[in-house]
Amino acid sequence: xxxxxxxxxxxxxxxxxxxxxxxxxxxxxxxxxxxxxxxxxxxxxxxxxxxxxxxxxxxxxxxxxxxxxxxxxxxxxxxxxxxxxxxxxxxxxxxxxxxxxxxxxxxxxxxxxxxxxxxxxxxxxxxxxxxxxxxxxxxxxxxxxxxxxxxxxxxxxxxxxxxxxxxxxxxxxxxxxxxxxxxxxxxxxxxxxxxxxxxxxxxxxxxxxxxxxxxxxxxxxxxxxxxxxxxxxxxxxxxxxxxxxxxxxxxxxxxxxxxxxxxxxxxxxxxxxxxxxxxxxxxxxxxxxxxxxxxxxxxxxxxxxxxxxxxxxxxxxxxxxxxxxxxxxxxxxxxxxxxxxxxxxxxxxxxxxxxxxxxxxxxxxxxxxxxxxxxxxxxxxxxxxxxxxxxxxxxxxxxxxxxxxxxxxxxxxxxxxxxxxxxxxxxxxxxxxxxxxxxxxxxxxxxxxxxxxxxxxxxxxxxx
Amino acid sequence: xxxxxxxxxxxxxxxxxxxxxxxxxxxxxxxxxxxxxxxxxxxxxxxxxxxxxxxxxx
Numbered sequence: 296x297x298x299x300x301x302x303x304x305x306x307x308x309x310x311x312x313x314x315x316x317x318x319x320x321x322x323x324x325x326x327x328x329x330x331x332x333x334x335x336x337x338x339x340x341x342x343x344x345x346x347x348x349x350x351x352x353x354x355x356x357x358x359x360x361x362x363x364x365x366x367x368x369x370x371x372x373x374x375x376x377x378x379x380x381x382x383x384x385x386x387x388x389x390x391x392x393x394x395x396x397x398x399x400x401x402x403x404x405x406x407x408x409x410x411x412x413x414x415x416x417x418x419x420x421x422x423x424x425x426x427x428x429x430x431x432x433x434x435x436x437x438x439x440x441x442x443x444x445x446x447x448x449x450x451x452x453x454x455x456x457x458x459x460x461x462x463x464x465x466x467x468x469x470x471x472x473x474x475x476x477x478x479x480x481x482x483x484x485x486x487x488x489x490x491x492x493x494x495x496x497x498x499x500x501x502x503x504x505x506x507x508x509x510x511x512x513x514x515x516x517x518x519x520x521x522x523x524x525x526x527x528x529x530x531x532x533x534x535x536x537x538x539x540x541x542x543x544x545x546x547x548x549x550x551x552x553x554x555x556x557x558x559x560x561x562x563x564x565x566x567x568x569x570x571x572x573x574x575x576x577x578x579x580x581x582x583x584x585x586x587x588x589x590x591x592x593x594x595x596x597x598x599x600x601x602x603x604x605x606x607x608x609x610x611x612x613x614x615x616x617x618x619x620x621x622x623x624x625x626x627x628x629x630x631x632x633x634x635x636x637x638x639x640x641x642x643x644x645x646x647x648x649x650x651x652x653x654x655x656x657x658x659x660x661x662x663x664x665x666x667x668x669x670x671x672x673x674x675x676x677x678x679x680x681x682x683x684x685x686x687x688x689x690x691x692x693x694x695x696x697x698x699x700x701x702x703x704x705x706x707x708x709x710x711x712x713x714x715x716x717x718x719x720x721x722x723x724x725x726x727x728x729x730x731x732x733x734x735x736x737x738x739x740x741x742x743x744x745x746x747x748x749x750x751x752x753x754x755x756x757x758x759x
Numbered sequence: 760x761x762x763x764x765x766x767x768x769x770x771x772x773x774x775x776x777x778x779x780x781x782x783x784x785x786x787x788x789x790x791x792x793x794x795x796x797x798x799x800x801x802x803x804x805x806x807x808x809x810x811x812x813x814x815x816x817x
Contacts, residue, residue, distance in 0.1 A: 604794035
């Protein structure tokens with residue numbers, strides 16, 4: 296009997312010892328999807344037969360002594376903005392309901408070449424922006440910790456599917472927080488790497504200069520395993536960085552002694568005041584890092600609203616440019632949430648878009664200067680626990696400045712880390728951010744924190 | 760931003776927005792104005808944007 300919850304690292308160890316077969320593991324997840332996804336709606340397309348065929352092929356290769364690495368035989372899911380050859384990739388939208396790509400996204404190809412088994416395509420907010428929406432061809436994903444609650448977005452299906460143990464890992468994308476938000480609300484480890492670290496080729500764009508692809512998993516170690524496969528230069532992506540890819544898993548030494556952490560308290564104390572439980576969780580996390588030998592000092596940056604305004608103005612403008620022609624022709628085919636946010640984008644002038652891009656240079660320089668004598672920054676990832684799914688307003692993005700947007704503006708790596716649970720049993724989280732291309736430091740700190748705390752042993756109870 | 764300004768912008772964009780949604784958009788248009796005000800600021804004439812164009816092969 297395969298356990299309901301396994302990390303990628305755990306399953307990989309068992310597969311390596313030939314105590315677990317990829318076919319057995321894949322079948323167990325498909326059974327779990329069949330049993331549970333009717334109330335979670337995390338998948339919009341399950342690829343049962345292709346997944347089983349891939350699992351059988353993986354098993355044969357492994358039995359023949361040709362194991363490719365830690366992802367070989369591991370079931371994952373793909374946010375449905377990652378293009379998949381011959382399999383519809385819709386962006387969760389009626390607008391692309393018949394879109395069947397001719398190629399895999401570069402990151403999908405890299406994952407499957409590493410041996411990952413794709414179980415299917417996962418729910419997203421429409422084109423990674425409009426959600427949670429109830430007027431799309433598929434319903435919005437629901438939070439496994441409480442199915443009346445929001446998953447966060449836009450990588451909503453990935454958040455739900457990983458938390459529920461339907462897949463062992465999944466892909467997300469993050470333009471203003473779309474990996475870290477659902478990771479925070481669903482209790483996952485979600486990493487937005489540096490801009491340029493993972494190819495965007497074959498991923499439906501939201502905003503070219505802010506879009507980041509990345510992994511969402513149960514642990515930091517699993518993020519490291521997925522990042523290892525996904526990262527690397529891609530000449531087909533003009534933003535792809537031609538920089539070395541280190542051994543991320545090897546960096547998880549457990550030793551974080553001497554790391555210097557800047558605590559951006561004003562973001563969640565003043566600028567977008569977080570709930571008491573979140574602030575207490577972060578205070579406790581700071582103590583954990585201090586006990587592990589890190590030094591923590593306050594870090595003050597420009598007001599969060601400045602970062603959010605800069606990022607949102609750029610995001611709206613770039614997204615609007617992408618959808619402008621289709622919005623004119625098929626406005627009613629988009630969900631109301633997406634189309635009305637885009638209509639709001641029509642109010643942004645060209646001049647103000649350029650001012651936002653000029654502001655971006657200033658803010659990125661400010662962060663680089665502030666981090667000169669620090670290794671990491673720590674702040675909130677979300678202002679509180681998951682709200683009710685029907686309480687998320689159409690323009691909620693604009694009402695309070697997003698805690699995740701600063702690190703899209705800077706393009707630097709940032710990660711959501713679970714730091715406990717509320718009285719109601721909902722996940723709490725914080726955010727760790729690093730210097731450009733220093734994902735290994737972010738992962739090392741997150742991994743050490745997870746090992747020092749009990750939070751990774753709790754899972755949603757779904758079978759009642 | 761007045762309702763008339765919002766209507767003009769939507770008309771120029773060529774978007775066929777239903778009346779109820781137009782009202783809702785007009786009601787939150789102030790968010791765009793507030794964000795625009797935040798990104799304008801005072802800066803030197805030569806302050807560069809984050810976007811620069813690297814010629815292919817550079």
